[in-house]
Amino acid sequence: EAGVAQSPRYKIIEKRQSVAFWCNPISGHATLYWYQQILGQGPKLLIQFQNNGVVDDSQLPKDRFSAERLKGVDSTLKIQPAKLEDSAVYLCASRRPGTGTYEQYFGPGTRLTVT
Amino acid sequence: DQQVKQNSPSLSVQEGRISILNCDYTNSMFDYFLWYKKYPAEGPTFLISISSIKDKNEDGRFTVFLNKSAKHLSLHIVPSQPGDSAVYFCAASGRSSNDYKLSFGAGTTVTVRA
Numbered sequence: 656e657a658g659v660a661q662s663p664r665y666k667i668i669e670k671r672q673s674v675a676f677w678c679n680p681i682s683g684h685a686t687l688y689w690y691q692q693i694l695g696q697g698p699k700l701l702i703q704f705q706n707n708g709v710v711d712d713s714q715l716p717k718d719r720f721s722a723e724r725l726k727g728v729d730s731t732l733k734i735q736p737a738k739l740e741d742s743a744v745y746l747c748a749s750r751r752p753g754t755g756t757y758e759q760y761f762g763p764g765t766r767l768t769v770t
Numbered sequence: 771d772q773q774v775k776q777n778s779p780s781l782s783v784q785e786g787r788i789s790i791l792n793c794d795y796t797n798s799m800f801d802y803f804l805w806y807k808k809y810p811a812e813g814p815t816f817l818i819s820i821s822s823i824k825d826k827n828e829d830g831r832f833t834v835f836l837n838k839s840a841k842h843l844s845l846h847i848v849p850s851q852p853g854d855s856a857v858y859f860c861a862a863s864g865r866s867s868n869d870y871k872l873s874f875g876a877g878t879t880v881t882v883r884a
Contacts, residue, residue, distance in 0.1 A: 697874030697875050
């Protein structure tokens with residue numbers, strides 16, 4: 656079974672530029688999460704999808720961050736415009752609902768550096 | 771606010787000895803707990819979990835202990851091996867949360883010395 660795929664793995668941009676991250680979850684995993692992990696901290700949930708619907712985006716800075724999962728499979732996370740404090744690793748995770756388990760499967764992440 | 775706390779940022783242990791990682795939580799609604807392991811440039815991978823109906827769960831060299839009254843859990847690794855050198859995250863969730871969201875601690879970096 657293929658794992659969660661993310662691209663790009665690394666991205667360096669200047670502040671005020673825009674950037675987009677892509678995630679392909681494990682096949683059959685209807686639940687998809689985007690996390691932000693700042694150096695020295697644990698992953699912080701930004702947004703959760705169930706199929707193509709948003710379950711929770713309460714921690715997403717909506718003035719600059721947006722995310723979509725149009726067909727209920729792949730997802731993109733966008734930042735526009737980026738700020739210095741957005742430098743972090745952006746992790747995508749997926750989970751198969753209906754299993755009663757809490758385990759989420761993570762991709763390798765995208766390391767974003769904003770200069 | 772930080773609902774899951776790992777107060778030790780790092781731990782160094784001799785190969786073959788026991789590693790003990792600690793985690794505290796503040797939300798009394800949490801009833802399921804997980805430990806994830808993360809190598810550099812990789813995503814976190816699930817290690818072991820425990821439900822609040824248990825106080826211990828064991829999987830090979832890894833054992834998680836839960837003390838609900840103290841809102842404390844710990845991960846024991848016995849014996850520690852060089853491949854165990856990684857960052858370990860504690861995570862928690864509440865059964866009342868139908869969306870199975872996880873709250874993570876800040877992580878503990880474990881270094882196993884040969």
